[in-house]
Amino acid sequence: MPPRTVLMLQHVEVEKPGLLLDALDGSGLHVDIRNLIDTPGASADDLPPLSDLAGLVVMGGPMNADATTEHPALKVERDLLADALRAGVPTLGVCLGAQLLARAQGLAVRTAAALGRGSEIGWSALDDVDRADPFVGPLAGAPAVLHWHGDRIVPAPGTRVLARTGTTECQAFRAGPAAWGVQFHLEVTPGLLDEWLAEPSFTAEATDALGPDATARLRADALAAAPALRPLAERSLAHLRALFMERAGL
Numbered sequence: 001m002p003p004r005t006v007l008m009l010q011h012v013e014v015e016k017p018g019l020l021l022d023a024l025d026g027s028g029l030h031v032d033i034r035n036l037i038d039t040p041g042a043s044a045d046d047l048p049p050l051s052d053l054a055g056l057v058v059m060g061g062p063m064n065a066d067a068t069t070e071h072p073a074l075k076v077e078r079d080l081l082a083d084a085l086r087a088g089v090p091t092l093g094v095c096l097g098a099q100l101l102a103r104a105q106g107l108a109v110r111t112a113a114a115l116g117r118g119s120e121i122g123w124s125a126l127d128d129v130d131r132a133d134p135f136v137g138p139l140a141g142a143p144a145v146l147h148w149h150g151d152r153i154v155p156a157p158g159t160r161v162l163a164r165t166g167t168t169e170c171q172a173f174r175a176g177p178a179a180w181g182v183q184f185h186l187e188v189t190p191g192l193l194d195e196w197l198a199e200p201s202f203t204a205e206a207t208d209a210l211g212p213d214a215t216a217r218l219r220a221d222a223l224a225a226a227p228a229l230r231p232l233a234e235r236s237l238a239h240l241r242a243l244f245m246e247r248a249g250l
Contacts, residue, residue, distance in 0.1 A: 002249035003247060005053055006054055006244055007047065007048060007056050007057070008033045009058045009097070011037050011057045012061050012100065015196075016192060016195075017057065018187035018189055019230075022232065022237075023238065024241055026223070027250065029054055029243070032130070036070055037061070042073040044079065044080065053089050053245045055090045055243065056080070056084045056092075058081065058091075058100055060148075062096075062149060064109070065102070065109045066109065080105050085179055089178075090243035091180070092135075094185065094187060094239070095168060095183055095184075096184060099151055099183075100175070104175075105175055107156055109170035110154055111151050112150040112151065115152060117167050119223065120147045121206055122221065123145065123146055123221035123225055125145070126142065126171055126184070127171075132179075136162040137162075138236045141228075141230065142229050143224070145229065146193070147165070147183070149183055152183070153207035154169075154172060155169065155170045162174060163178075163182075170183070172185055186236065189222075191198050203211050206218060216239070
């Protein structure tokens with residue numbers, strides 16, 4: 001049987017796949033959502049074999065990508081990403097997932113403090129988007145995407161950087177013929193953002209970065225961006241869906 005499973009790894013309950021799940025609706029693919037962080041003694045044996053995977057998605061989370069002593073599951077995920085790259089499994093890393101993908105490639109990930117920068121939280125446009133890239137290219141016309149991170153990927157000379165912003169030199173990168181890492185949160189809709197902002201830790205982080213009106217600003221900017229952003233995001237995710245379906249023989 002051809003591989004029909006798309007494995008999605010979450011790190012916290014609220015950082016859900018959002019639009020990623022919508023993009024796979026009706027595809028005939030099976031979505032398997034796991035959280036290894038909450039699995040004591042997690043190992044590769046807790047995951048489907050790569051040969052069963054039509055695709056791999058690793059979501060965001062508040063952990064540092066190198067905190068493998070505190071969160072051993074991150075090492076399992078990093079190894080899985082490295083293996084997926086070698087096997088040609090279509091892959092997407094989002095925020096922490098992108099940082100783990102970067103580490104799997106030998107790139108550095110630095111904290112905001114180490115770089116002398118603050119957290120990047122809020123809605124803003126991407127700069128210098130590689131319009132030729134089939135996944136990130138459609139977002140060149142996006143009015144804004146959601147940024148919510150402190151740590152940054154440090155690209156190497158050979159890294160194919162696909163987008164940046166003023167405070168983050170690598171907002172997106174290509175990790176192979178069918179693998180991408182994105183620091184921003186393309187999956188987040190206004191409704192999912194409301195779920196994030198219902199979490200006290202998220203609200204506190206946003207307020208620290210943006211001030212006392214942070215939640216109102218984030219919600220208003222989400223609603224303003226959504227009409228133009230959603231069709232562009234759907235174009236990007238349609239490419240990922242097509243790669244998953246091609247590997248699955250669908």
